[in-house]
Amino acid sequence: MALQVAPTGMLCEPIEKKVGNAVVRLQHGDLTALPVDAFVFYAREDLQIGSGYGTAIQTRGGASVKKELDTIGRIKMGGAVITGAGEMKARHIVHACGPKFQEPDIEKKLRQCVQSALAVADKAGIKTLAFPPMGTGFYGVPLDLCANTMLDCIKSFLQTVECLEEVIICVIDYRDYVPFRKKMESM
Numbered sequence: 650m651a652l653q654v655a656p657t658g659m660l661c662e663p664i665e666k667k668v669g670n671a672v673v674r675l676q677h678g679d680l681t682a683l684p685v686d687a688f689v690f691y692a693r694e695d696l697q698i699g700s701g702y703g704t705a706i707q708t709r710g711g712a713s714v715k716k717e718l719d720t721i722g723r724i725k726m727g728g729a730v731i732t733g734a735g736e737m738k739a740r741h742i743v744h745a746c747g748p749k750f751q752e753p754d755i756e757k758k759l760r761q762c763v764q765s766a767l768a769v770a771d772k773a774g775i776k777t778l779a780f781p782p783m784g785t786g787f788y789g790v791p792l793d794l795c796a797n798t799m800l801d802c803i804k805s806f807l808q809t810v811e812c813l814e815e816v817i818i819c820v821i822d823y824r825d826y827v828p829f830r831k832k833m834e835s836m
């Protein structure tokens with residue numbers, strides 16, 4: 650695997666760990682441009698697509714994703730739903746609703762959100778699934794908490810299922826990369 654340089658100039662070396670029959674990979678890149686079966690989008694309860702990756706979904710995916718979300722309507726905190734990915738490389742998007750800002754029980758809500766995303770993907774027969782660092786941008790979920798919670802959930806889930814073959818944590822910068830690398834090295 651080639652080293653990837655983040656926009657900061659810091660090296661984001663891809664890391665892989667075998668978990669059960671699957672591989673967990675940490676890599677740098679654009680989540681919405683990955684050639685995966687599905688990627689996870691950090692959704693709002695009203696399933697309205699906002700900015701950030703939401704802009705990429707609307708621009709690259711086309712109108713079909715929003716149309717499907719409008720049909721679904723809403724999801725509850727900790728829940729997840731799956732839609733097509735429109736014209737993107739991925740076939741599906743798993744929309745998972747997690748904690749926002751400084752809500753109580755952030756870790757518990759994040760764990761529920763990640764578990765729901767994994768379960769929805771597994772039920773849909775997804776083999777390759779990519780996650781961003783869930784909620785660490787606009788919604789302010791602390792990076793260390795996110796890395797530890799997400800990777801604990803993923804590891805636990807992959808030890809009990811056989812459908813998922815690869816789970817990717819896709820980071821956009823070195824700041825996001827460091828806590829995930831640290832946690833993966835201790836797995």
